[in-house]
Amino acid sequence: MNQAKHHKAAAFCRLTPKQVNSPSLAGVFVAALKREWQLQVRRKGDLINPLVFFALVVVLFPLGVSPTAEILAPVAPGVLWVAALLAVLMSLDALFRPDLQDGSLEQLLVCGYPVAPLSLAKVLVHWVLSCLPLVLLAPLLGIMLYLPWQAQGVLMLSLLLGSLALSLVGAIGAALTTGLGKSGVLMTLVVLPFYMPVLIFGTGAMQAAVNGQPVLAHLALLAALALAALALSPWAIAAALRIAVSGE
Amino acid sequence: MWNWLKTLYHRLGSPKWFYQITSKWLPWFVGSSLLLLGLGLVLGLAYAPMDYQQGNSFRIMYVHVPAAFLAQSVYMMMAVAGIVLLVWKMKMADVVAQALAPIGAIMTFISLVTGAIWGMPTWGTWWMWDARLTSMLILFFLYLGVMALREALSPQETAAKACALLAIVGVINIPIIKYSVDWWYTLHQPASIKLTEKPAMPASMYLPLLFMVLGFYALLGWSVLLRARAEVLRREAKSGWVRELLKDK
Amino acid sequence: MYFDSLSDLINMGGHGLYVWSSYAITLVLLTSSILLPWLNLKRTRKQLSRQIAREAANSR
Numbered sequence: 001m002n003q004a005k006h007h008k009a010a011a012f013c014r015l016t017p018k019q020v021n022s023p024s025l026a027g028v029f030v031a032a033l034k035r036e037w038q039l040q041v042r043r044k045g046d047l048i049n050p051l052v053f054f055a056l057v058v059v060l061f062p063l064g065v066s067p068t069a070e071i072l073a074p075v076a077p078g079v080l081w082v083a084a085l086l087a088v089l090m091s092l093d094a095l096f097r098p099d100l101q102d103g104s105l106e107q108l109l110v111c112g113y114p115v116a117p118l119s120l121a122k123v124l125v126h127w128v129l130s131c132l133p134l135v136l137l138a139p140l141l142g143i144m145l146y147l148p149w150q151a152q153g154v155l156m157l158s159l160l161l162g163s164l165a166l167s168l169v170g171a172i173g174a175a176l177t178t179g180l181g182k183s184g185v186l187m188t189l190v191v192l193p194f195y196m197p198v199l200i201f202g203t204g205a206m207q208a209a210v211n212g213q214p215v216l217a218h219l220a221l222l223a224a225l226a227l228a229a230l231a232l233s234p235w236a237i238a239a240a241l242r243i244a245v246s247g248e
Numbered sequence: 249m250w251n252w253l254k255t256l257y258h259r260l261g262s263p264k265w266f267y268q269i270t271s272k273w274l275p276w277f278v279g280s281s282l283l284l285l286g287l288g289l290v291l292g293l294a295y296a297p298m299d300y301q302q303g304n305s306f307r308i309m310y311v312h313v314p315a316a317f318l319a320q321s322v323y324m325m326m327a328v329a330g331i332v333l334l335v336w337k338m339k340m341a342d343v344v345a346q347a348l349a350p351i352g353a354i355m356t357f358i359s360l361v362t363g364a365i366w367g368m369p370t371w372g373t374w375w376m377w378d379a380r381l382t383s384m385l386i387l388f389f390l391y392l393g394v395m396a397l398r399e400a401l402s403p404q405e406t407a408a409k410a411c412a413l414l415a416i417v418g419v420i421n422i423p424i425i426k427y428s429v430d431w432w433y434t435l436h437q438p439a440s441i442k443l444t445e446k447p448a449m450p451a452s453m454y455l456p457l458l459f460m461v462l463g464f465y466a467l468l469g470w471s472v473l474l475r476a477r478a479e480v481l482r483r484e485a486k487s488g489w490v491r492e493l494l495k496d497k
Numbered sequence: 498m499y500f501d502s503l504s505d506l507i508n509m510g511g512h513g514l515y516v517w518s519s520y521a522i523t524l525v526l527l528t529s530s531i532l533l534p535w536l537n538l539k540r541t542r543k544q545l546s547r548q549i550a551r552e553a554a555n556s557r
Contacts (some may be wrong), residue, residue, distance in 0.1 A: 469555065
């Protein structure tokens with residue numbers, strides 16, 4: 001009698017009642033991907049502005065330093081990488097804020113599914129929509145900076161791998177500063193120190209390509225950074241979102 | 249011993265107890281830091297023998313090395329305090345973390361400035377993009393980031409947890425940053441005076457360093473306690489024991 | 498003492514300026530990292546006790 005009572009109480013108190021037709025985590029992940037895709041495709045300005053920013057920063061260098069090939073070509077890898085890095089950082093600023101404002105971020109936190117994979121869906125879609133165009137634009141700007149031809153492929157490949165790490169790490173900063181109305185400079189201050197390894201290995205790969213040295217080691221290190229970020233940062237993003245939204 | 253530590257830990261979670269016990273600890277930190285720093289300064293400046301390669305400029309080591317040492321370990325302490333806050337929800341850990349950030353930044357700044365001054369007689373230039381100086385500079389920016397985040401966020405509980413998370417993320421990243429900067433430096437290594445393997449330091453050379461490191465730690469404790477005590481009073485201003493304490497002053 | 502005279506100690510074989518300036522900067526920063534929190538603690542105590550006295554007077 002007593003035990004039956006206990007059983008009933010336990011079933012009643014169970015925090016997440018078992019539903020017969022509750023979708024699996026994979027299903028929810030795919031749904032989140034679709035939702036993010038639709039939302040981010042519609043925010044055209046947020047997609048185009050970082051590209052324009054990237055091109056503008058690159059244009060500043062010939063104007064500020066020198067338009068001659070002898071000076072521009074050696075600094076081109078660094079200039080392209082720094083400009084791309086800043087563009088990725090700028091594009092991340094609005095990653096979570098619209099969701100916070102319309103309340104869907106809170107829904108994400110209370111929906112009962114682990115937050116980390118769902119926030120990963122957000123970052124992945126952002127990477128595809130914001131960083132891939134950047135990667136495609138980079139060779140054009142590379143030509144304008146007299147980047148040697150043999151480095152163009154490595155430029156795209158290193159940016160492809162690097163921007164994934166940059167997006168994932170930057171999303172932690174974006175999540176931490178979501179609660180603020182405006183976070184531009186603060187987020188930059190918080191995130192940029194963490195970007196330095198990616199910058200070092202990214203430009204390292206390109207320097208090697210320019211000098212005709214093997215690039216595989218550099219790219220492998222970049223890939224390792226991206227994979228480590230892929231494995232670890234979703235948990236940090238999830239924790240940061242919890243802190244930003246509900247203060248716990 | 250273990251049980252004693254556990255009780256101490258639990259008691260330190262209480263703001264009132266923290267305030268009371270630290271007033272007893274404070275004189276020890278004051279005395280030991282003044283004694284050790286004074287001893288280290290006199291021995292390091294006047295009694296340690298000259299380095300045969302660098303001459304007397306090596307005496308900068310006695311302030312540079314302890315500062316660099318503390319700059320790194322204070323960040324670790326901040327991350328440990330962050331873990332204590334996030335996992336065990338101990339609010340006093342955040343008071344300590346908040347007190348640690350500025351002194352950590354100051355230590356990083358000291359090590360950067362003395363490193364630059366040391367660079368002039370050794371390398372012939374104020375600044376060199378040396379691997380260690382560069383990682384120290386990045387560490388300085390990490391401290392500034394944590395402090396800026398705390399400044400910007402409100403309420404205070406949110407800021408505390410956000411800073412704790414940032415410190416933990418930073419500690420995971422510091423080895424990666426250090427490794428990548430070392431790697432970058434070996435790629436771009438400029439011609440520099442390479443200090444060859446040093447012979448074992450005589451006691452008259454390393455004893456002052458030992459005193460200075462311990463003295464810096466004691467001073468860190470002193471500064472952190474001062475900041476933490478003020479912060480405890482501010483946070484607990486509405487509670488009974490603070491009113492009782494400050495009533496008749 | 499390692500040095501023969503006081504002027505030797507100050508000069509340090511030509512490196513005196515570097516050594517003494519870095520010690521001076523360190524001492525100033527260390528002193529300020531004690532002095533400023535200490536003044537802040539005193540000010541906090543004073544402010545809070547004044548506030549408490551005022552509230553006590555108001556409630557009476």
